[in-house]
Amino acid sequence: MPALVKICGLSTAETVAAALDAGADMLGFVFFPRSPRHVAVEAAAALAGPARGRAQIVALTVDASDAALDAIVAGLRPDILQLHGAETPARAAAIRARTGIAVMKAIRVGEAADLAPVPDFAAHVDRFLFDAKPPPGLTGALPGGNGLAFDWRLVRGLDPGRPWMLSGGLDPANVAEALDLTGAPAVDVSSGVESAPGVKDPDLIRAFIRAVRWRAPAVATA
Numbered sequence: 001m002p003a004l005v006k007i008c009g010l011s012t013a014e015t016v017a018a019a020l021d022a023g024a025d026m027l028g029f030v031f032f033p034r035s036p037r038h039v040a041v042e043a044a045a046a047l048a049g050p051a052r053g054r055a056q057i058v059a060l061t062v063d064a065s066d067a068a069l070d071a072i073v074a075g076l077r078p079d080i081l082q083l084h085g086a087e088t089p090a091r092a093a094a095i096r097a098r099t100g101i102a103v104m105k106a107i108r109v110g111e112a113a114d115l116a117p118v119p120d121f122a123a124h125v126d127r128f129l130f131d132a133k134p135p136p137g138l139t140g141a142l143p144g145g146n147g148l149a150f151d152w153r154l155v156r157g158l159d160p161g162r163p164w165m166l167s168g169g170l171d172p173a174n175v176a177e178a179l180d181l182t183g184a185p186a187v188d189v190s191s192g193v194e195s196a197p198g199v200k201d202p203d204l205i206r207a208f209i210r211a212v213r214w215r216a217p218a219v220a221t222a
């Protein structure tokens, strides 16, 4: 089965269309004001319109309050809530119960020890996303979307008990190697399909999805 693709941090109708037409499985909208990819709930709802029924809509939040989550859920009606902050397993469980929406917990990975909390989350989330942990002291680092890769060998053949995505520093040139090395069932990209921070490039989006699909085994037709 070909790997699923999530394009994260979309903020224009043109790039949403490019991602959908190229076959993206998930579209991510970032709700984090410090990010160059931040979108208002109303804007995200308008952008996500063409995606309904074609791709899953992911709302990315960072340690969001219940009030903020309620506004996102009411306005955007996402399929998945991506938790990209320091949310605990209990908080992930509470968000899932309160909203009734599938939860994807981002785990930031720099070394093997960073994977230790995974079993505690597994019963309370629907999916994991493994992303790079920015090195301490990196000026201006965001909780995610930094275009940094981690050592992919740390998640090679991983079975976290839930579906998972590989993320962090992926781009059209390295995603096939990342998939080959890790066996990840899904990938997520942001910076690697941008021409500048927060500016998605339709050609790079198409190239990324082509790079993932191209390596998938061909399906025999009668």
Ligand SMILES: O=C(O)c1ccccc1NCC(=O)[C@H](O)[C@H](O)COP(=O)(O)O
Binding pocket: 008, 009, 028, 030, 032, 035, 036, 037, 038, 060, 062, 084, 131, 142, 143, 144, 145, 146, 147, 148, 149, 167, 168, 169, 170, 188, 189, 190, 191, 192
């Ligand atoms: O993308 C952001 O600006 C962002 C801000 C705050 C928290 C998380 C954020 N992104 C999370 C994602 O899911 C990114 O797609 C993931 O970190 C990979 O990013 P990149 O390394 O730039 O491809």
